[in-house]
Amino acid sequence: MTEHADGFLLPILVFCAAAVIAVPLFNRAGLGAVVGYLAAGVAIGPSGFRLVTDAGSVRAVAELGVVLLLFVIGLELKPSRLLAMRRDIFGLGALQFAATALAVGLAAWGLGVSGRGAAVIGVAFAMSATAIALQILDERGTLQTTHGQRTFAVLLFQDMAIVPILALVPLLAPAGGAPEGDWRDALAATGLAVGALAAIVLAGRYLLNPMFRLLALFGAREVMTAAALLVVLGAAVAMQWVGMSMALGAFLAGLLLSESNFRHQLEADIEPFRGLLLGLFFMSVGMGMDGRLIASQAVFLLAAAAALIAGKIALAYGLERWLGSRPADALRSAALLAPAGEFSFVLLPLAAGLGILAAAHEATALALAAMTMALGPLAARGIEMAIRRAEERRPPPEFDPDSFADASGCVLVIGFGRFGQLCTQMLLAEGVDVIVIDRDVTRIQAAARFGFKIYYGDGTRLDVLRAAGAGTARVVAICVDDRAAALSIAELVRGSFPLARIHARAYDRIHAVDLLNAGVDYQLRETVLSALEFGREALVGLGVAPERADEVLEEVRERDRQRLADQQASGAVLPQSVKIGPRLTPEPLTPPRSAPQPLSPETRDVVAEQAGRAAAGRAAAGKAAE
Structure with a gap:
């Protein structure tokens, strides 16, 4: 039992230690968590200290991170949001993706890669690193700006495109790898896939919301988390059983829940698993890199990475300017889209496994994708610094208080x-x-x-x-x-x-x-405003002029504000953690003019009886608690 536990826990300790060391260092250097995970994988893998040698088995589990990422993407794709951003998503996003895929594919073909392999490489490098771009936008606080919204629109299109791409890549596989089946088998497989899709859609439409509503009423928090994982993994496995992508099933599940009342809770429950497993996925990619190949082709890889980043920036900048973006906004957005995307590490191994891409070309392309992820954030930082210096040298524009074109938020x-x-x-x-x-x-x-x-x-x-x-x-x-x-x-x-x-x-x-x-x-x-308004109406009911009643209301409210400010400044109110003694001595804003009148004997008896009952109830509750 102990040996089994040690064999199971040791790799987990290695992964956690590598992530804890590498990710903060690379975040501090401005390279991002993705590059940190890749570097950690290289360090602990066969090309590094060989602490973990079986990258394939790790990646089999880590691919669930990609599945959960597609689920979260589906949750964010509400129809109303797509409609509002349709021009940037399906216009700029589609143009940037097609132009980049064509340019990179032609370059790969010219370097000796087969036509089908070049097509996959072009599509893989047309993707951008969603995690890196959104992290930089979040750090700068510019996600709601014009260039932030356009960058997000392009990333959104790419994330949507990955689903049909994953389904279409197997069609490029060379024939002859397996015996062809009868047309009846193909028809049956197609019918099974359509049936699985219909089942997921119907379940999402009629079963998921009632299930989560019931669990919210009677279940614990961990049960909600288990239910979220059940939905995601269930849809993914259903698609895998019928020969389709697990990511497609997760994406459909997220899309069907995008209008659900439980969308934010589901995203919050899934997020920790998605982050950990996606980090493990990148580490498994780093473990699978050939260190000797990177060392032997270092000059070529550096030159290719620089050329790829520059080319993607130039294409994206030209398209954004053509569609009306300001020069600075277009350059910022293009720089954020330059690094290769996370799905490069999904598409390239998939193409190699299907025989579309040679193993040597796959290894080189994966190393190149990792290098663009390392150099891309540095290029974005340099471009941002250059733009800010240029803007500082310009005279400030006249401020128009009536113009809030860039104001956004909710x-x-x-x-x-x-x-x-x-x-x-x-x-x-x-x-x-x-x-x-x-x-x-x-x-x-x-x-x-x-x-x-x-x-x-x-x-x-x-x-x-x-x-x-x-x-x-x-x-x-x-x-x-x-x-x-x-x-x-x-x-x-x-x-x-x-x-x-x-x-x-x-x-x-x-x-x-x-x-x-x-x-x-x-x-x-x-109760402040309602009580003051109630008192004002009482004054009016007594015959006080409404104008005078308004003045009294404002006077009392101002005294209350001042009293509250004084109590906060003087520390008259103790911290909430202090439970001994009164935290604040009640004081009237205006003391009564007449002395308080004693209660009648009958009233005193009733009050004393009620106080005795309350004290007895508190004593009984205290004994029950003990």
């Missing part, structure tokens, strides 16, 4: 109770793009009956917030009625998404100060 509303519903109505009335998450399934179902689209998700989880778009939201509105959860969300958003404004619903004065200390930009006690 509001993430957490909690769709009474408070959140009214808040959302204000935003929707002004045409603001709103994303709402809530973890109450009954509330989500009730909102759906009135036409509201509410996503299921726990706002106290960082992965859910990230999946719901907190990283790009301009305002995060915390409308939950749980004071502890609201404070936790505020601290999480402030620490992880510092550029977002935080507006929070406060329970009382103590909670309001806690939220201010947590860094919220605006807080409002849930």
Whole structure:
């Protein structure tokens, strides 16, 4: 038992140690996590320290990372989003992909690669590194800019194109590798594939949402995660059984759930597995690289990588300028699209296994793809620095306060109770793009009956917030009625998404100060405005002029603001972790003019009796807890 455990755990320890060492170093150098994983794989593989020698068995498991990546891509491809970005996705994306594939394919053919092999190489290198490009955009905070959106559109088209490409590559395989079957067998295989696709579509349409709704009502968090993995892997295995790509099944499952209320929760549950397995996949690719080949062809590979990066930048820049992008935006976007994509490490081995690509050409192409991933981020950084220097030398343009053409973003509303519903109505009335998450399934179902689209998700989880778009939201509105959860969300958003404004619903004065200390930009006690308005109407009912009632309301509200600011500045409210003694001494904003009147004997008796019952109940609860 011990020997078996050691044999199982040792490779895991090696992979974890290599990732922990390599990835932070390469991230620090600006090369990205993907290059770090590749380098870690080279270091521990047969070309390095030979700590792990069986790259094939590792890749068999690691390919699940690609499957999960396709599922997440499918989740993000909502029809409405595709429609809004259709010009950039299907126009710029298709042109960039076709032009790059043709140019690279012709270059490979000219270097002696067969026609079919050159076609696969052209398609593989026309892809761009989604992980690297999105990471750079996220680090710069430019995903919502014009060039960020166009870059994302091109990447989106490439991610969509990989599904039919994976299905079409086997058609390029040379004939004669296996005996041809009867036409009846081919027809049966086609019917089986169509049946599997229909089964997945029907299950996604009629079964998945009810299943997740039921699990959300009665299941634990880990059961939701297990169900998400069950859906992804089940669809992938179903496609594999009928002879199609596992990635196609995962993509279909994600696409069918893209309009689900549980989309953000599913993405958050899948994300850790996707990241780990995709990192393992890149490490397995690094392990499979031939170090001696890279060393022997270092000059050629460096020159080819530089030429490939320059060519892809030139093609993408020309197309974006032709479609109306500004020069700086086109150059930034083109630089981000220069590195070869993650799917190069899927397509090239697939083509080699089918006999389309020679083994020597496959090894060279894989090494070249890895080198573009290493050099591409450096080129993007250099281009960005050059553009910024050029922009600094230009005189600043005149500011037009009425022009907000580049303004973008949305509001993430957490909690769709009474408070959140009214808040959302204000935003929707002004045409603001709103994303709402809530973890109450009954509330989500009730909102759906009135036409509201509410996503299921726990706002106290960082992965859910990230999946719901907190990283790009301009305002995060915390409308939950749980004071502890609201404070936790505020601290999480402030620490992880510092550029977002935080507006929070406060329970009382103590909670309001806690939220201010947590860094919220605006807080409002849930009863303040309604109570003040109620008091104003009482004054009007007593005959006070409405104008005077408005003045009194503003005076009381201003005193309340000042009192709250003083209490926060003086530390009158203790931290939430302090449980001993009162955290705040209640003080009236305006003391009463008359002395308090004693209760009548009957009232005193009733109050004393109720207080005795409450004390007895607390004592009984304390004994039960002990």
